[in-house]
Amino acid sequence: DYVQVNEGERQSAVKFGDIFFTTSSEIIDEVGMSSVLLDEAETLYLNSFCFGFRLNDFEVLTPQFAEHLLRSESSRRKISKLGQGATRYNLSKKQLTNLEFEIPPINEQIKIASVLSNADTIIGQVSKQITRLKSEKKALMQQLLTGKRRVKIDEDAA
Known part of the structure; x- marks a missing residue:
């Protein structure tokens, strides 16, 4: 503020x-x-x-x-x-x-920081993707439980 x-x-x-x-x-x-x-x-x-x-x-x-x-x-x-x-x-x-x-020496600090920052960026992206997929799963489960969506079972695979 x-x-x-x-x-x-x-x-x-x-x-x-x-x-x-x-x-x-x-x-x-x-x-x-x-x-x-x-x-x-x-x-x-x-x-x-x-x-x-x-x-x-x-x-x-x-x-x-x-x-x-x-x-x-x-x-x-x-x-x-x-x-x-x-x-x-x-x-x-x-x-x-x-x-x-x-x-460590400066040149190593720069390399280490770069690798760790890149890893943090990737972890952040994957975390967002996981959150999105969990939300999508929750929505699909709700649709299945309310009957708005039906699952078709392939008789040949069973």
């Missing part, structure tokens, strides 16, 4: 490559969930429900690789272990900055 930023009000503008983490969650596995801004955005600001990190250059870590690295199972385990709380889990930015991750 859009918010009004009043004159003199300080806001943190975000830009391409910024990495965001949720600060709290009701579920320990979701605390510190990350997102990376991979689009050029104008007048977009960081909200109070997350904190961000800005990569100073992309010579050590590419945003496209960071997107996959920080959502990987091993990274998520490291991050969620930092969550503290009982009914609501919170994440300390200071603790998060102390985490270390193994990062």
